[in-house]
Amino acid sequence: MSIAKNIKRFQSELPENVTLVAVSKTKPIDDLMEAYDAGQRIFGENKIQEMTEKWNAMPKDIQWHMIGHVQRNKVKYMAEFVNLVHGVDSFKLLKEIDKQAKKHSRVIDCLLQIKIAEEESKFGLSKADASDILTSDSFQNLKHIRVTGLMGMATFTDDMAQVEREFKSLQTYFNTLKTNHPHLEILSMGMSGDYKLAIDCGSTMVRIGSTIFGARNYS
Numbered sequence: 001m002s003i004a005k006n007i008k009r010f011q012s013e014l015p016e017n018v019t020l021v022a023v024s025k026t027k028p029i030d031d032l033m034e035a036y037d038a039g040q041r042i043f044g045e046n047k048i049q050e051m052t053e054k055w056n057a058m059p060k061d062i063q064w065h066m067i068g069h070v071q072r073n074k075v076k077y078m079a080e081f082v083n084l085v086h087g088v089d090s091f092k093l094l095k096e097i098d099k100q101a102k103k104h105s106r107v108i109d110c111l112l113q114i115k116i117a118e119e120e121s122k123f124g125l126s127k128a129d130a131s132d133i134l135t136s137d138s139f140q141n142l143k144h145i146r147v148t149g150l151m152g153m154a155t156f157t158d159d160m161a162q163v164e165r166e167f168k169s170l171q172t173y174f175n176t177l178k179t180n181h182p183h184l185e186i187l188s189m190g191m192s193g194d195y196k197l198a199i200d201c202g203s204t205m206v207r208i209g210s211t212i213f214g215a216r217n218y219s
């Protein structure tokens with residue numbers, strides 16, 4: 001199937017309350033433009049430099065989402081244009097995004113990345129640390145960021161029962177947090193291999209790469 005057909009299929013298949021982020025990392029601009037011409041306006045990248053190059057070259061009504069791990073010293077390169085940072089995993093990073101957003105008189109939306117994978121290696125905050133951030137005074141003082149939701153990545157495994165456990169634990173935490181923090185509206189979870197399960201577990205934003213653009217070549 002072509003990229004355009006894949007985009008159209010997702011547009012008609014996804015529930016209305018679920019936002020599609022087209023994950024275009026490593027893909028050439030021609031591929032992104034094919035998705036753009038099919039109506040896609042939200043793209044996700046995991047490297048700030050690559051995202052900035054694409055932002056420079058492409059139409060300005062695109063919303064750029066940073067979905068990868070963010071190094072604090074690179075925030076300045078995306079502060080002018082990034083629309084949503086999915087992978088915020090420390091208060092220090094939030095502070096840096098706030099500082100750089102201020103320089104551009106912007107407010108940048110962020111998601112707190114929560115560690116849900118049972119495996120060890122993944123980035124993310126513990127639920128306790130995320131709750132501490134959201135209730136701290138120093139967080140209330142950041143006027144140039146808005147935390148609009150949570151993001152999580154399940155373990156990379158064929159064991160769908162495990163993936164479901166991990167998604168459900170994030171859903172439960174999200175729903176609990178929302179009672180005290182009603183401005184949280186986005187639950188970013190689900191990729192090509194597990195987005196259907198993620199939606200069943202309450203995801204409102206799926207990040208889909210290879211099912212739209214084909215397998216990535218990292219060489």
Ligand SMILES: *Cc1c(COP(=O)(O)O)cnc(C)c1O
Binds near residue numbers: 046153190193211
């Ligand atoms: C690459 C990536 C995706 C997309 O993965 P696919 O399996 O190609 O859909 C989603 N989320 C994050 C954080 C990624 O790095």
